[in-house]
Amino acid sequence: MAEKFINVTLKIWRQKNAQDAGKMVDYPLKNVSTDSSFLEMLDVLNEELVAKGEEPVAFDHDCREGICGMCSLYINGEAHGPDRAVTTCQLHMRMFKDGETITIEPFRATAFPVIKDLIVDRDSFDRIMQKGGFVSVNTSGNTQDANALPIRKEDADNAFDAATCIGCGGCVATCKNASAMLFVSAKVAQFSLLPQGKVEAQERVKNMLHQMDVEGFGNCTNTGACEVECPKGISLDNIARFNREYMKAAVLGSE
Amino acid sequence: MSDTGLTKTSIGRKILMALSGGFLMFFLVMHVTINAISMFSPETFNTISHFMGTNMLIQIAMQPVLMLAVVFHLSMGVVLEMKNRKARTNKYAMNNGAANSSWMSRNMIVTGIMVLLFLLVHFVDFWIPEMVTKYANGDMTGLLPDGGMRYWEELHHKFANPVKVGIYVLAFVFLGLHLMHGFQSAFQSVGFRHKKYTPVIEKLGVLYAILIPLTFIVIAIFHFTTQQ
Numbered sequence: 341m342a343e344k345f346i347n348v349t350l351k352i353w354r355q356k357n358a359q360d361a362g363k364m365v366d367y368p369l370k371n372v373s374t375d376s377s378f379l380e381m382l383d384v385l386n387e388e389l390v391a392k393g394e395e396p397v398a399f400d401h402d403c404r405e406g407i408c409g410m411c412s413l414y415i416n417g418e419a420h421g422p423d424r425a426v427t428t429c430q431l432h433m434r435m436f437k438d439g440e441t442i443t444i445e446p447f448r449a450t451a452f453p454v455i456k457d458l459i460v461d462r463d464s465f466d467r468i469m470q471k472g473g474f475v476s477v478n479t480s481g482n483t484q485d486a487n488a489l490p491i492r493k494e495d496a497d498n499a500f501d502a503a504t505c506i507g508c509g510g511c512v513a514t515c516k517n518a519s520a521m522l523f524v525s526a527k528v529a530q531f532s533l534l535p536q537g538k539v540e541a542q543e544r545v546k547n548m549l550h551q552m553d554v555e556g557f558g559n560c561t562n563t564g565a566c567e568v569e570c571p572k573g574i575s576l577d578n579i580a581r582f583n584r585e586y587m588k589a590a591v592l593g594s595e
Numbered sequence: 596m597s598d599t600g601l602t603k604t605s606i607g608r609k610i611l612m613a614l615s616g617g618f619l620m621f622f623l624v625m626h627v628t629i630n631a632i633s634m635f636s637p638e639t640f641n642t643i644s645h646f647m648g649t650n651m652l653i654q655i656a657m658q659p660v661l662m663l664a665v666v667f668h669l670s671m672g673v674v675l676e677m678k679n680r681k682a683r684t685n686k687y688a689m690n691n692g693a694a695n696s697s698w699m700s701r702n703m704i705v706t707g708i709m710v711l712l713f714l715l716v717h718f719v720d721f722w723i724p725e726m727v728t729k730y731a732n733g734d735m736t737g738l739l740p741d742g743g744m745r746y747w748e749e750l751h752h753k754f755a756n757p758v759k760v761g762i763y764v765l766a767f768v769f770l771g772l773h774l775m776h777g778f779q780s781a782f783q784s785v786g787f788r789h790k791k792y793t794p795v796i797e798k799l800g801v802l803y804a805i806l807i808p809l810t811f812i813v814i815a816i817f818h819f820t821t822q823q
């Protein structure tokens with residue numbers, strides 16, 4: 341597709357700090373290359389703002405190649421924008437039309453408070469991970485051969501798929517209930533499918549679920565929006581598995 | 596270790612929501628079947644109604660369970676809705692929900708409350724008069740003053756009023772929308788998801804959500820149009 345240049349109007353959430361009330365501000369931006377990425381487009385806007393002596397728009401990003409989970413943004417009413425199976429850093433301006441108004445907001449959830457402008461605090465995800473998103477076996481020093489433990493191909497594949505979750509929080513941002521079920525279910529499933537993870541399966545599901553509830557994420561109502569907007573295509577299968585793991589732990593659990 | 600009680604965790608509450616909703620869906624199949632008989636045989640309808648209305652196992656065991664399921668389901672629905680609202684207090688300026696989910700899935704509380712409003716009308720219509728006749732007045736005969744059975748007559752006359760028929764029809768449309776999402780959602784909530792069976796459940800859900808409310812609608816219109 342040949343490169344084109346388009347003019348857009350950006351409506352961006354500006355908020356000085358966590359205490360500030362914040363508001364939407366309009367920024368017209370001219371001659372945006374359709375070959376540029378969405379974040380490059382915001383870089384251009386920020387250069388203009390800095391040149392004018394204004395405060396640049398703060399937004400999260402790191403790898404800019406869709407693997408770190410740092411970028412966020414709610415673009416035109418969708419987490420990571422209108423494209424499918426991509427993070428915001430992988431979204432391109434060719435998805436937008438000349439003259440279009442583009443609304444850019446932070447991921448919104450009570451458990452993701454805004455720090456500044458479009459940057460939100462996703463530490464709540466880290467606190468959930470600290471409750472069991474790991475295997476407590478020391479693997480350094482005497483690493484076993486990977487094939488020493490036979491694992492069903494299907495289980496290995498599903499665990500791998502679940503493990504591709506980059507923890508971006510797009511699922512929470514999208515969900516009408518701000519539920520973190522897709523994220524937490526992926527983290528639970530990736531371990532519960534594998535023999536190394538089965539050992540602590542009960543404690544993991546109980547503790548991670550408890551922390552998820554404590555953080556103030558909402559309750560899943562199976563709208564399926566998370567799966568559609570997830571940049572990694574994490575499947576609702578994981579949520580069903582999470583529900584089953586919970587039942588196993590609650591019904592058969594020792595405590 | 597963390598509390599795992601069903602009412603204490605988000606997943607647990609969803610499981611209870613699904614089980615109570617599932618029980619109500621099972622009940623509706625019975626209800627619609629019996630009501631449908633009223634279109635074909637007033638006698639059979641009377642016999643079944645009299646049995647259901649005077650059988651003590653049904654009256655003392657089944658009826659309270661049904662009540663409990665309804666009250667639990669709608670209270671838990673409201674509790675979950677309030678928690679979910681608290682989980683996002685700052686709304687988006689622009690939110691394109693239609694891009695990723697169905698209207699039914701996003702409006703369960705709306706369709707649910709419409710069903711609840713209908714249930715209130717329905718109670719005043721049928722259930723309260725039944726209770727008054729049977730338990731306040733102690734009339735367990737199921738007979739009219741002229742000696743005939745009362746159940747079919749009562750049902751039939753309730754639908755003489757076009758406004759009431761309209762309310763019933765509308766209510767069943769909302770029930771259908773509620774179940775269009777609810778049926779398959781209940782399976783997911785209890786963790787039943789399978790590559791082979793989930794597509795079948797989804798189709799069954801659509802069928803159920805159309806067929807059951809539609810039959811109720813047909814019954815209401817049948818009685819309205821066959822008034823003497």
Ligand code: HEM
Nearest residue numbers: 561612613616619620669672703707708711777780781784
């Ligand atoms: C009395 C009024 C009612 C209210 C206020 C109500 C409300 C709700 C709410 C808020 C949900 C949660 C949304 C979700 O989880 O997706 C729900 C789910 C559901 N409802 Fe209702 N509802 C009502 C009546 C009914 C009736 C009469 C039935 C069946 C005959 C029913 C069947 C279901 C089912 C199967 C679900 C899905 C279960 C799940 O996975 O959560 N509801 N309802």
Ligand code: SF4
Nearest residue numbers: 505508509510511570
């Ligand atoms: S499940 Fe998807 S949307 Fe949610 S945190 Fe993981 S990668 Fe992001």
Ligand code: FES
Nearest residue numbers: 402404409411429
């Ligand atoms: S910046 Fe790393 S995934 Fe987008």
